[in-house]
Amino acid sequence: AETSDVTAAMPEKLDARRMGEALEELSVDVDRWLLLLPNPKAAEARELLNHIDRWTLLATCDHDGVVSCYRTLKGLSIYEKTAARRPQMSLALLDVRSNDEADRVALKLAGVCEQFLHWKLDSEPTVKPATNVQSHLELFCRAGRETVGMPQFDVVRQFVTSTPSPAATPPSAPAPAVLNAPPIVTAPVAAIAPTVVAAPIVVAEPKLAAVEVPPTSAPAAPTVTQSGTETSMPAAPSEVIDLNGEDSNPTAVVSAFVRGRNGLAETPVKAPNCPTASLAVNRDRKLVLVAVAKQGLCDLRDIAMAYRWLTENRPLIAMALPQFSIEPTHAPRLQLLVDQTDVRADVLQPLLKADHVNVQTYRKLRWGERTGLLLEAA
Structure with missing residues (x-):
């Protein structure tokens, strides 16, 4: 028939x-x-x-x-x-x-x-x-x-x-x-083979960012370990974020930034092109990619590819993370942290003018036995 x-x-x-x-x-x-x-x-x-x-x-x-x-x-x-x-x-x-x-x-x-x-x-x-x-x-x-x-x-x-x-x-x-x-x-015929069915998505529970409480007593004057010159503590405590230990690699810097910022909730998702970056959700339910560019901006291309991946897959990420109530129609933001010595690099200038990119410089500080990051607007 x-x-x-x-x-x-x-x-x-x-x-x-x-x-x-x-x-x-x-x-x-x-x-x-x-x-x-x-x-x-x-x-x-x-x-x-x-x-x-x-x-x-x-x-x-x-x-x-x-x-x-x-x-x-x-x-x-x-x-x-x-x-x-x-x-x-x-x-x-x-x-x-x-x-x-x-x-x-x-x-x-x-x-x-x-x-x-x-x-x-x-x-x-x-x-x-x-x-x-x-x-x-x-x-x-x-x-x-x-x-x-x-x-x-x-x-x-x-x-x-x-x-x-x-x-x-x-x-x-x-x-x-x-x-x-x-x-x-x-x-x-020997056994039923390929199937078109579904499989689950196992997503870890969200880790809410902890808020760093500024010290009540006046700390010792911090010193900039990079140049060895002394600097005064900034007026806004929120611009100084504690580091866990002495490590200042990109992963530790990103973790300290997310942990020290109120209003950011870290997700378990990692961008495949930039594993050191962190994907978070802000108070407006928008996706935020927090990334650190190494000194010399040698990994800026990887960060750009990670942001492109996030832009293309934000509807899928929103469905995979229902507990965050992500709004997939909003364009994701890029929070880029760069070393203070790279702020005047030519390759960085177009990013400073982009609406969806927020660039901040960081310096490593030490006061007493504590180590932290001094963040400044680029």
Whole structure:
């Protein structure tokens, strides 16, 4: 029958025996299956998914497709907690306009999957329409309201577990496109294989920034360790932030800045291009990237790439961190800390004029046994 005939066919009453016989008969010739699960969160579906070792996630390359794909990845938090093992997961893209677009989307989704799920997402060949294909209807049955128990899941589960699961194989040639369909499961005959389902996102609880309380008594006069000359304590205590110990590397400076600023809540997310930077949320529910440029501004390019990553992925980050109530429509801000000796560098001048960038210089101070940072507007 042609595809139109298959689509127009009416479902029969569910017969578990006929369904099992049809699967056994087709398994002689069919080596790859598509298993449709309208609701992967259902208990019966989750039990079935426990027997499937390879999942393939189908997604389009447009913005809606990427967001929908991310929600699918985030959705099955229950499965993540109950699964005995983690299956192999790959990504197959639909409606690809160019190889560059496919690589960019695949890299973004793989990065999100690794960042939030700690789950590797492999890449499949892009899915292309198959023109020389005909459809033949073997059996079309549906469980009615009078059906007791959902026997269709029992039949499919018996079929899945009837043969041992083969070892995972590398991605094969692209399969025919299945368009306008909900999440799909693909499988070889020896065992059901790739599935299109969701996985959870485990996000740590937010760490609220602590407020540094200025000392009540007059401290000893601080000295600038960089030049050795003495300087007076600034009038505004909020401009001096304590450092934990003697370390003044970028990670320690960022941590001290976030910890010493009221109104910033640090998130567990790290930008992949700049691991020393910290992602925080301010009182206006806007994302703020706090980064320190090393002396000489040699890592300014990495900070720019991290900010670009944050700008492109802020809707996904907002969904992954619901406890922060992030407003994804607002452009994120960049809080850049630079060494005082680099403030007049030519490469830094365009950033000083940008509306979304706040640049401050820092110097390391010591007073008594305490070490801190003196922050000044650039």
